[in-house]
Amino acid sequence: MKNKLSSLDIKFCVGELKEILGSWTGKIYEIDGTFLFKFEPPAEKRKDLIIEPGRRIHLTSMKHSTPKKPSSFAMLLRKHLTNSKLTEIKQPDMERIVQLKFERKAEGKILIAELFGSGNLILCDENREVIKPYREETWKNRELRPGLEYTFPPNKGKNISMVNKQNLKKVLSGEKDLVRGLARNLSIGGTIAEEICYKAEISKETDPEKLSESDYQSLLSGIKDLISSEPSPRIIHEDGKPTSVLPFSFGTQSGLDVETFKNFNQALDSYFQKTSERLVENKQERKLREKIDSVKSRKKKQEKRLQELKNKVKETKAKADTISKHYKRIDFALENLENIRKSKNWNEVEEEVQEAATSGKDWAGIIESIRPEDGIVTFNLPEVSVELDLRRSSFENASEFYEEYKTAKKKRKGVKQSIKETEEELERLREEGIEGIEVPTTPPPERTREKMWFERYRWFRSSDGHLIIAGRDAKTNQEIVEKHMEPQDLYLHADLKGAPHTVIKGENEKISESIIQEAAKFAAIHSRAWRRGQAAAKVYWVRPEQVTKEAPSGEYIPKGSYMIEGERNYQTVSLEAGIGLLDEDDAKIPICGPISAIRAHSNFLIKIKPGQTKKSELAKKIKLRLEGKVDENIDIDELMQILPPGKGTLID
Structure with missing residues (x-):
């Protein structure tokens, strides 16, 4: 890849x-x-x-x-x-x-x-x-290093656009085969080197030493043809996965699954996005294998522990039963040992036990060894050999083994349950695959929707769907008037210095009074009136032909400003705004505008007015409310761009 x-x-x-x-x-x-x-x-x-x-x-x-x-x-x-x-x-x-x-x-x-x-x-x-x-x-x-002059690294290959027969021979000299020589010495990669060989009709495995003069001419023609090829950006897919991205069609890639693009940058963007996804998948697959191996190792240890507990259950039960069966012989032997010990040391005790066993006494014959330092005596009973505490009776020793038996049996049950859970986890991992595995890596980039031309400006849609746009700064204000205002539109401006130029796009339909009022509110909330904390502001509207850059004789109009000719239509509007999410181009877009318009296009509404909360803090609060209503992330930067200038407050 x-x-x-x-x-x-x-x-x-x-x-x-x-x-x-x-x-x-x-x-x-x-x-x-x-x-x-x-x-x-x-x-x-x-x-x-x-x-x-x-x-x-x-x-x-x-x-x-x-x-x-x-x-x-x-x-x-x-x-x-x-x-x-x-x-x-x-x-x-x-x-x-x-x-x-x-x-x-x-x-x-x-x-x-x-x-x-x-x-x-x-x-x-x-x-x-x-x-x-x-x-x-x-x-x-x-x-x-800082402070040093930047110098380019030594050329490792020849500039493919400047190559000629003489230096092509030189760069290929000593190479094992043609394709690797071209790829390495022209810094073009294996795919492009193979295409040159294809165009020259020369096998890529050819030994450069065996190339003829006509072969070199064919290679140069292939290179020239390649560089001058008509751009046709594409991604090559093999088995449904992207394997290469190319600036034009390659003969060596004919017959393969290709995805074409308008330009090479788009192809590169898509290719590396897809390979980033594949990189994450590879990491997830590796993580999955590691996880499965870890679970298998745990299961193996659990099975070993289970076998140990099974053996212990069997062993402790057998010892406890044997002690209970021969308790009289054991107690008699322990009693004799205690009596002898009262008058003799342990060395003498062991000698007397051996003499008694030799003479055929039963109590001594079942004693295999004594470890006085540990207080342990080993009895060799018919069923099993067992170590007992010589300070305790047979009943007390048997009880201790029975307790060990019950504890081991209980642990065995717990390990069996753990093994069952481990097997279920292993099966779940195999079924879910990489979907159940997360890796600590930056997620691959997501495709974004193509933004519409009017999103460069402040905008909203009126209750009946008319587009209203306004400038964000001096440059976009000028664009609104000179690039986007048409004869069927209406122009609005708050009666304040520095307010945005606002235009209702007429779209060959009659613009109603309700639309004008919504647009007037929009012009007002994005003016200085909001920053000043005013409750209301005056806004006027005129026809496009009344807006001119020509100043009366003897007067001067600053750059980006306009004169209004004729009568202005004024109205006073309140400064309240609504925020919602508009379904536009299969996406939910945060939008701010008059409450009536937002209510018409959004399933929910957040109201704001001028206040004392910083714009950044207000945006955070709105983001939380919006994300509480929809199952998707809201971009805080987009909210900051649509909110009115200055401080505000939420209206409950």
Whole structure:
């Protein structure tokens, strides 16, 4: 399975990355050694960039699980790159390296992503002096440390786009076979090397020493044909699993299951998302095997313990029964031992017992040995040999064995139950498979829905479904008026400086008074009136043709401002807002607007008004309430984006 990009992959990927040039850098996260860069581009849709040192770089539309606390290196990148403009992306000399240039005010920064080996990410100043590498490293001819000038690693292969017959012969000299020579010395990977062989109609196992002049010409033609191929990004599937991602169609892959994409970055994004899922599955499978082996080992120990207890039950019962059967002989022997011991030491006692046994006395004949230091005497009875405490009677000794028997029998029952439970656990693991196993790893990214154009702005839908949009800042305010306002629409503005430009999209339908009132409330709650804690505000509406950038003679209109010609239609609206979840494009989207509109589109409603609770705290409270009503996570950042400016409070 392909797990990293080749130099040719990077070439096609970087070519597409030019679309984010001019973007402004937002937050930067580190997720298990992978870096996520959020960009605000000139276009309407935000772009996120993934850089995984040593492995990949591409745009992503996936929703990644970001850490609450950024890593130290992510914080360093934020410090130097946030709010800077991305001005250049290039791949130096077709190496597996991508260089990104950023500009902020008068200073510039260079970020270098090394996608070979174990990889690295190096932040440099505009003169290529290293500010900080992700990992400090030292080689024979190269060092990555703060304060040193960044130098590229020695070329390990030839630039595939610059190769000719002479240097192709040189790089293949001494190689065992053609395909490995191409893959290693052109840094293109085995799949692409095989495709070159396919296009040249030369066996990939060919010894380079046996290549003819015409063979080399065929190889060069194959390389040229490959590089100039029409892009056709695709993921190759084998047995239902993704095995490779390619920038165009390969002859060697014909007949295989393929999934095509509009561009290579989309293909890379999907491929690495799928392989991340597979990586988690592999970890789960390994964890499952380990778990099953552990349970099997436990069962084996339990079965051994059960056998030990079975033996003990049998043994202690036999000893107790034997003692009870021969209690008279045992008590008589113990009594004789006690009498002898009163006048003699133990050595003399043992001698007398031996003499008595030799003379045929029964009480002495059943005594096998004596351990006076332990107070133990061993009796060799017909059924079994048994050790007894010579200080106790036969009844007391038998009772002790009976107690051991009952205890062992009880333990045996407990172990049997444990074995049964272990067998059930083993069966459950086999049936559930990896579904029942969790591994401590960051979950793979999830596919996110394609956001609609109007989600760039503040928006809601009126009770009858009309779209109302408003600006978030000076730039989007200008876009609202100059890009999205059409003749059939209506324009609204709170009678306050700095309020957002608001537009009701007419959609060739009559705009009713109720829609105008809802839009007026929307314009008011997102104005300074909310931040000031007002209970109500004045809002006016006009036709689009009344909104103009042309100032009267002798007057000046600031950038982003407009003049209103003719009569304005005023109304006073209360400042209360509703929050709910709108079903839009098969997704539940948090939405904030007039209470009547939210009630019309959401199954539940949370009401707010200007108050004293910080916006961030208010968002947390709303998140808890929403998640208490729906079985899904609510993004706190999305809530922060839709809430009115300033403090507020919940209306119970």
